[in-house]
Amino acid sequence: MLKMAGHVGKLFQSLALNQCNKNIKKLSPLRFMVPYISSERTLYSKSSLGLDAFEQQKERTKFQLSNLEDSFKDRMKSYVSDDKNMIFTEDLKNMVHLANNAEDVELVVSMIRRFNKQNKQLRFGTFKFGPIVMRLFHSLNKPELAIECFKSEEFTGFFDQLISYQIYLDLLYENKMYKEVLESFDVIQNRQIEGALFPRNSIVIVLAACFKMNNAESMEYAFKLWKKMQDAGYYPTRRAVTFCAALALNQGNPQAALEIVAQARNQGYTTVRNIKALTLAKLGRLEDVLPVLKTILEQDSGNQDVHTFNCDVMAQVKECFVQADNAELNVEFKRIEQLFQNQGHISDKTLEEQLCSEINSVPKSPVQQQRQGNFNRSRQNFDNRGYRQNYDNRSQRQGFRSNVRSRPGLEDLV
Numbered sequence: 001m002l003k004m005a006g007h008v009g010k011l012f013q014s015l016a017l018n019q020c021n022k023n024i025k026k027l028s029p030l031r032f033m034v035p036y037i038s039s040e041r042t043l044y045s046k047s048s049l050g051l052d053a054f055e056q057q058k059e060r061t062k063f064q065l066s067n068l069e070d071s072f073k074d075r076m077k078s079y080v081s082d083d084k085n086m087i088f089t090e091d092l093k094n095m096v097h098l099a100n101n102a103e104d105v106e107l108v109v110s111m112i113r114r115f116n117k118q119n120k121q122l123r124f125g126t127f128k129f130g131p132i133v134m135r136l137f138h139s140l141n142k143p144e145l146a147i148e149c150f151k152s153e154e155f156t157g158f159f160d161q162l163i164s165y166q167i168y169l170d171l172l173y174e175n176k177m178y179k180e181v182l183e184s185f186d187v188i189q190n191r192q193i194e195g196a197l198f199p200r201n202s203i204v205i206v207l208a209a210c211f212k213m214n215n216a217e218s219m220e221y222a223f224k225l226w227k228k229m230q231d232a233g234y235y236p237t238r239r240a241v242t243f244c245a246a247l248a249l250n251q252g253n254p255q256a257a258l259e260i261v262a263q264a265r266n267q268g269y270t271t272v273r274n275i276k277a278l279t280l281a282k283l284g285r286l287e288d289v290l291p292v293l294k295t296i297l298e299q300d301s302g303n304q305d306v307h308t309f310n311c312d313v314m315a316q317v318k319e320c321f322v323q324a325d326n327a328e329l330n331v332e333f334k335r336i337e338q339l340f341q342n343q344g345h346i347s348d349k350t351l352e353e354q355l356c357s358e359i360n361s362v363p364k365s366p367v368q369q370q371r372q373g374n375f376n377r378s379r380q381n382f383d384n385r386g387y388r389q390n391y392d393n394r395s396q397r398q399g400f401r402s403n404v405r406s407r408p409g410l411e412d413l414v
Contacts, residue, residue, distance in 0.1 A: 061097035130164035178209035207243035308347035
C-alpha cells in the first residue's frame with residue numbers, strides 16, 4: 001500500500017509538472033514575465049494583522065452583551081445625535097466589536113468622529129483605536145470607507161500607527177486597488193510616524209502592488225522608492241527585494257533585477273535563487289546559471305526539506321539554453337535537469353505563487369518588543385495596539401539576529 005501511495009504521489013507530481021511546462025510553452029519567448037496567476041492569495045495572514053484576535057474579541061463582546069446589544073446600539077445612536085453627550089473609550093471599543101453590518105459601521109464612524117473631536121485632556125487612557133477600526137474595515141471588506149476615513153481631515157492622527165497602515169494597505173491590496181496603495185503610501189511617507197520614513201511591512205505591500213500592476217509606471221515608482229531607501233541606508237526585507245527584482249525582470253530589465261536581487265542577505269533562499277538563475281539566463285550568462293542550479297544539489301541532506309526551482313523558471317531557463325545552441329552547455333544543463341526531475345527538485349509552484357505566498361507572523365507582546373528593541377531598534381515590531389520600536393543606524397540593524405524562526409514569517413524576510 002505504501003509503495004502504491006508513493007507511485008500515485010509521483011504520478012500526480014509528474015502530471016502537475018507537465019501541465020506547468022505546457023502552460024510555459026504557450027508564452028512568447030520574448031516575454032520576461034512570469035505566468036499570470038488569476039487566483040489571489042492573501043499577502044499577510046490574519047494572525048499577522050491581528051484579525052484572528054479581533055474576531056475572537058468580537059465573539060467575547062457579543063457574548064458579554066448578548067441581552068443588551070440592541071439597547072446598547074440604540075443608546076450609542078442617541079449619544080452621537082446629541083452634542084452634549086460624550087463617547088467614552090469603552091463605548092467605542094464595544095461598538096467596534098459589535099459591528100456586523102453597514103448600519104453598524106456607519107454608527108462606528110459617527111462615534112469615531114465624535115470621539116476624535118472631544119477634548120483630548122479628558123482622555124486618560126493610551127488605547128489606540130486606529131488598528132482595531134482598520135481591522136473592522138478589513139474583516140467586513142470596506143476598502144472605500146477605509147480610504148475615506150484615512151484621508152479625512154476629521155480623523156487626523158486617528159490612524160497614525162504603523163500597524164494601522166499595514167492593515168489598511170493590505171485591505172487595498174486584497175481588493176486589487178494597487179494604484180490606491182501607492183497613493184496612500186505617499187501620504188504615509190509624508191506623515192513619517194515615529195520617524196519611520198520606510199515602514200518595513202508597508203514597503204512589502206507597496207512593492208507587491210507594483211509587482212501586480214506590472215507596467216512601466218509601477219516599475220518607475222518602485223525604482224524611485226528603491227533609490228530613496230538605498231540613499232537613506234535602509235536595508236529592505238527579502239520579500240521587498242524579490243518583489244522589486246521580479247518586477248524588473250517582468251518589465252524586461254534583467255540588469256536591474258540582478259543588481260536588486262544581489263541586495264538580499266540570504267542568496268540561497270528559494271525566490272532569490274530562482275530570480276537570480278532566470279535573470280542570468282536572460283542576460284545570456286549561461287555559464288553562471290549552472291553553478292546557481294547546482295547549489296541545491298550541494299545543500300540537500302536527509303534532514304532538510306528538498307530545495308527546489310519553480311517549474312516556470314526551469315522552463316524559461318531551458319529555453320535560453322536551447323536558443324544559445326551551445327552543445328557543451330546544453331549537455332550539462334540536461335544532466336542537471338535530469339537530476340532535478342529524479343530527486344524532486346522542480347516545484348509545481350510558479351515563481352509568482354512563491355513570491356505571493358502568505359506572510360505569517362504573530363505580533364509580539366510589549367515586553368518582547370522592548371527586549372528586542374534594546375538590541376536592534378531597526379526592527380519594527382508591533383503589539384496589538386500598534387506600538388513599535390524606532391530604528392537606529394545601519395550598523396545597529398545588522399548587529400542582531402533572532403534565533404527564533406518561523407516559516408514563512410516576518411523574521412524570515414530579512
